[in-house]
Amino acid sequence: MSAPAKAAGLPIGVDNQQIAEVFEEIAELLALQDANPFRIRAYRNAARTLRGEEHPLAERIAAGQALPKLPGIGHDLTEKITELARSGECQLLNRLRREVPPGLGELLQLPGIGPKRAHQLYHELGVDSLAALREAVAGGRVRRLSGFGRTLEDKLRRALASRTSGQQRYLLPQAAAQAGPLLDYLKQLPLVERALIAGSYRRRRDTVGDLDVLLQADAQDGQAMAAVLRFPAIAEVFASGATRASLGLRGGMQVDVRIVAADSFGAALQYFTGSKAHGIALRRRAQAQGCKLNEYGLFRDGNKLAGRNEADIYQALGLPPIPPELREDSGEIDAAEHNRLPRLIELDDLRGDLHCHTNASDGHDSLRQMALAAQRRGWQYLAITEHSRRLSVAHGLDTDRLLRQLDEIDRLNDELHGLTLLKGIEVEILADGSLDLPDELLARLDIVVGAVHSHYQLSRARQTARLQRAMDSPHFNILAHPCGRLLLQREPYPLDIERVIAHAKQRGCFLELNAQPQRLDLDDHCCRLAKHQGVLLSIASDAHRASDFDLLEFGIGQARRGCLEAADALNSRSLAQLRRLLR
DNA sequence: GCCGTTTTCGGCCCGACTGTTTTCAGTCG
Numbered sequence: 263m264s265a266p267a268k269a270a271g272l273p274i275g276v277d278n279q280q281i282a283e284v285f286e287e288i289a290e291l292l293a294l295q296d297a298n299p300f301r302i303r304a305y306r307n308a309a310r311t312l313r314g315e316e317h318p319l320a321e322r323i324a325a326g327q328a329l330p331k332l333p334g335i336g337h338d339l340t341e342k343i344t345e346l347a348r349s350g351e352c353q354l355l356n357r358l359r360r361e362v363p364p365g366l367g368e369l370l371q372l373p374g375i376g377p378k379r380a381h382q383l384y385h386e387l388g389v390d391s392l393a394a395l396r397e398a399v400a401g402g403r404v405r406r407l408s409g410f411g412r413t414l415e416d417k418l419r420r421a422l423a424s425r426t427s428g429q430q431r432y433l434l435p436q437a438a439a440q441a442g443p444l445l446d447y448l449k450q451l452p453l454v455e456r457a458l459i460a461g462s463y464r465r466r467r468d469t470v471g472d473l474d475v476l477l478q479a480d481a482q483d484g485q486a487m488a489a490v491l492r493f494p495a496i497a498e499v500f501a502s503g504a505t506r507a508s509l510g511l512r513g514g515m516q517v518d519v520r521i522v523a524a525d526s527f528g529a530a531l532q533y534f535t536g537s538k539a540h541g542i543a544l545r546r547r548a549q550a551q552g553c554k555l556n557e558y559g560l561f562r563d564g565n566k567l568a569g570r571n572e573a574d575i576y577q578a579l580g581l582p583p584i585p586p587e588l589r590e591d592s593g594e595i596d597a598a599e600h601n602r603l604p605r606l607i608e609l610d611d612l613r614g615d616l617h618c619h620t621n622a623s624d625g626h627d628s629l630r631q632m633a634l635a636a637q638r639r640g641w642q643y644l645a646i647t648e649h650s651r652r653l654s655v656a657h658g659l660d661t662d663r664l665l666r667q668l669d670e671i672d673r674l675n676d677e678l679h680g681l682t683l684l685k686g687i688e689v690e691i692l693a694d695g696s697l698d699l700p701d702e703l704l705a706r707l708d709i710v711v712g713a714v715h716s717h718y719q720l721s722r723a724r725q726t727a728r729l730q731r732a733m734d735s736p737h738f739n740i741l742a743h744p745c746g747r748l749l750l751q752r753e754p755y756p757l758d759i760e761r762v763i764a765h766a767k768q769r770g771c772f773l774e775l776n777a778q779p780q781r782l783d784l785d786d787h788c789c790r791l792a793k794h795q796g797v798l799l800s801i802a803s804d805a806h807r808a809s810d811f812d813l814l815e816f817g818i819g820q821a822r823r824g825c826l827e828a829a830d831a832l833n834s835r836s837l838a839q840l841r842r843l844l845r
Numbered sequence: 846g847c848c849g850t851t852t853t854c855g856g857c858c859c860g861a862c863t864g865t866t867t868t869c870a871g872t873c874g
Contacts, residue, residue: 298846299857300846300847300856300857301846301847302846303846303847303857304846304847305846307846307847308846308847333847333848334846334847334848335847336846336847336848337846337847338846338847339846339847373872373873374863374864374871374872374873375871375872376871376872376873377871378870378871378872379871379872408865409864409865409866409870409871410864410865411864411865411866413863413864413865414863414864414865417864461874472874474874501861501862501863501873502862503861503862504861505861506860506861506862506874508862508873508874518873518874520861533859533874534874536874538874541858541859541874542858542859543858544858545858545859546857546858548858549857549858552850554858554859555858555859556858556859556860557859557860557861558860
């Protein structure tokens with residue numbers, strides 16, 4: 263935080279992100295109060311705007327600058343942002359928290375319950391939690407409400423009995439495992455000309471909640487959908503019409519299927535790829551140009567301007583095609599309009615991998631097998647980075663075993679053509695930030711990757727200081743999986759990632775984007791922060807077997823979401839350039 | 846609450862599906 267910010271007594275860390283979160287909570291609470299939907303929308307729009315803005319508003323306010331003229335933030339919201347940035351408090355939010363029972367939000371998780379019905383349940387039956395709803399359903403009171411009926415009550419009873427459905431998320435490979443057989447089935451149907459997955463899966467989000475399947479077929483007579491519904495692994499059909507259906511697979515995932523004609527396929531692909539916020543922003547843009555955009559095409563005065571191809575939709579709106587990974591309404595439309603879209607990194611841009619294991623520690627394949635697999639990929643280099651001694655569960659290497667591996671790497675390098683094995687280590691960063699191996703040993707390595715596998719519960723300040731101290735080690739190069747999250751299992755540890763990134767910049771160190779699908783750490787947001795600071799990222803597989811090099815695809819997906827270009831990756835560099843960067 | 850080739854009022858992204866109701870509101874994506 264800047265000096266003027268401190269002088270104004272601003273609470274540390276109140277930035278756009280946090281203000282956006284407050285605004286989103288306000289929107290949700292206002293919805294439960296049955297407030298004017300356009301007022302609610304204003305808060306949601308403001309939150310989106312704030313997420314796309316790079317400089318913390320708090321600092322600008324403290325520096326006496328006027329708020330930038332941001333779309334969707336008028337006088338009222340500017341005042342609220344100012345109040346929030348100055349005091350860290352939001353009176354409106356606090357009042358809403360007092361007025362809306364905390365359990366009411368839980369009701370929104372149930373199918374068929376939105377803000378209106380949650381509001382109705384609370385005000386007409388006093389239902390303020392799932393438990394209270396359960397009682398009201400059992401007592402037959404729900405079905406007597408206007409707009410409710412026996413069918414809806416039965417639906418709620420079933421949902422309350424099995425609270426798990428609908429909320430679960432899946433890692434990308436888990437989603438692929440369920441999507442694969444479905445796509446295979448759909449593609450062999452004679453009525454189906456094309457089948458692909460849109461939605462968050464296409465946008466390469468780190469986890470996906472459901473699958474959006476898009477089919478090109480003639481939906482008119484309902485035969486195509488009937489054929490879809492005969493897929494053997496369907497457990498339940500939640501809803502179905504001629505063009506749309508919502509299904510539950512036996513594997514647990516929910517699938518939304520849409521059938522469209524060829525001349526609308528591009529529009530539908532754009533529409534169902536999302537994100538919702540990107541779609542809304544695009545439709546508003548269309549509207550401002552006197553057009554209407556929906557899943558059938560872009561129209562002006564009833565005439566279709568585009569629809570067959572996705573790129574045509576963007577072009578007709580005066581934009582270059584926007585890669586799916588960027589479609590989150592976080593500045594990409596503005597960037598596209600001004601021809602500032604990044605040329606996103608691709609898998610082929612990588613010249614090697616800087617984090618992998620062999621059976622010397624906890625990997626499955628031998629050093630030679632890993633090297634040959636890397637060579638087959640045409641890479642220039644592969645860094646061998648076993649765990650160090652402290653990580654005994656992973657059979658971490660002590661000094662002697664590491665020295666023996668270095669000899670083995672020398673012998674193999676003599677044999678290999680085109681590929682250079684780099685001598686490395688994934689050294690434990692101990693609780694105090696010191697490293698698990700002596701400096702004189704680390705000095706003999708080409709590359710030192712440091713990682714945290716213990717003491718996750720340190721305070722934010724201590725964890726940050728720990729990582730900074732690790733980077734102060736003269737031989738430290740890359741901070742592996744910096745935030746320590748395990749998707750769907752473990753939250754990242756408390757960490758001031760911006761400070762860590764700044765320290766890496768100062769020390770000439772790099773951060774990793776770990777491509778393991780359960781990690782994807784750094785996440786997309788942190789990738790943008792690193793790019794902004796000019797800290798290169800190592801997009802690394804953390805392979806424990808040769809086939810794990812395929813996981814880099816997931817890392818690339820996340821990197822693209824994080825706006826990274828080839829030049830932002832450490833391992834897009836040639837071997838000679840890499841050696842210079844590693845000191 | 847925001848906004849303007851519709852400029853201080855009256856709109857606000859769009860359509861399918863469901864369930865309740867009898868013409869439509871709510872939910873969902």
